[in-house]
Amino acid sequence: MMKLLVVRRVLPILAWGIVLAAAPLAIGQANAPIQSGSSQPAADQKAPDQKSADQKAEDAQEPTETIKVGVNVVQLFFNVKDKHGALIPNLTKDDFEIYEDGKAQTIKYFTPESNLPLTLGILIDTSGSQMRVLDMEKEVGGAFLKQVLTDKDEAFVIDFNIDSSLVQDFTRDTRRLQNALNKVKINSGVTMPTLPGAGGGPVPTAATRGTVLYDAVYLSAHDMLSKEVGRKAMILLTDGEDEGSQLKINDAIEASQKADAIVYVLLCADRGGYFSQGMAYSGESEMRKLTEATGGRVVNVGNKFDKLKEAFDQIAAELRSQYNIGYTPTNAKVDGSYRKLEIKNKEGYKIQARAGYYAARSQD
Secondary structure, three states: OOOOOOOOOOOOOOOOOOOOOOOOOEEEEEOOOOOOOOOOHHHHOOOOHHHHHHHHHHHOOOOOEEOOOOOOEEEEEEEEEEOOOEOOOOOHHHHHEEEEEEEEEOOEEEEOOOOOOEEEEEEEEEOOOHOHHHHHHHHHHHHHHHHHOOOOOOEEEEEEEEEEHHHHHHHHHHHHHHHHHOOOOOOOEEEEOOOOOOOOOOOOEOOOOOOOOOHHHHHHHHHHHHHOOOOEEEEEEOOOEEOOOOOHHHHHHHHHHHOOOOOEEEEEOOOOHOOOOHOOOOOOOHHHHHHHHHOOOEEEEEEOOOHHHHHHHHHHHHOOOEEEEEEEOOOOOOOOEEEEEEEEEEOOEEEEOOOOEEEEEOOO
16 A cells, blocks of 8 residues: 655746746646636736836846746756767757657757756665665765755655555755665565464474565655646656556556656665575666656665765766756647657757656646
């Protein structure tokens, strides 16, 4: 049973004409902008020559800082890398083209290295397979949070094993986040059945209930991140193996895309332990589907402390070196359909971005 307890944060309702000082809104996320259609009250309308100095200053601000409610804008956070995987800085709007369902779109704004707030979810696998790597994940994960979070960012911690639990709700306090990581424990779900009439003693058989990885990703995206604005990311510390989720990998992918959340997966697994017990390891392929669809990536760290630290350092660098691009889609229908996205760089650099979005209205 999934038991993620969530305190939802509801965004204030904004009247027409009010400027929202936050991230540009994407029609693919749960807090999508309201459709145009209602006329602005006459009292709020001014001729261009009647604008105050303050209003003119507002108009001059970057679109990533202000955007008027009622404008459908799709925004993408992405990284650009060369063939060796090194991040490419200092590119401009003219270096890119963007396509939706194969049709070229007009770029409305572009900013490098966005300073928008970051909301980060740490999802940590505490199933039995993680017994040998959990302490390493706690230590390095806590250090990463201290490194990457600023005073305007927030993070939360979820652990998952036979079910999924919110260990720490949204907070800026890295000590609380570290305490949450320190608190999680292995729960393999192993039960020892008893034989009737045998005095209640254990018998040498066990049953394992599984690892609800896909459920945890869905709940993190749908219940935690879908109401947030700005940059959003999830980092999964897991071996990638799911067993017992009520939902499928495609449900987890769709929820993550609708929440505009980038997903990184750090594969932490003692593969020797799998093979010594005669078990196959197959978690990586599904995790690649998840990360490629959302603009993240998989990093295979095994059970090596140094590799895990290096992976976290790479993610920190990527989150600090994102480009933010936005456009108003030529297909203005808000019909819930999935739209494929592609960003092209004129120099042929590799683009790390989400694969698409859902053109859906916000849900109450």
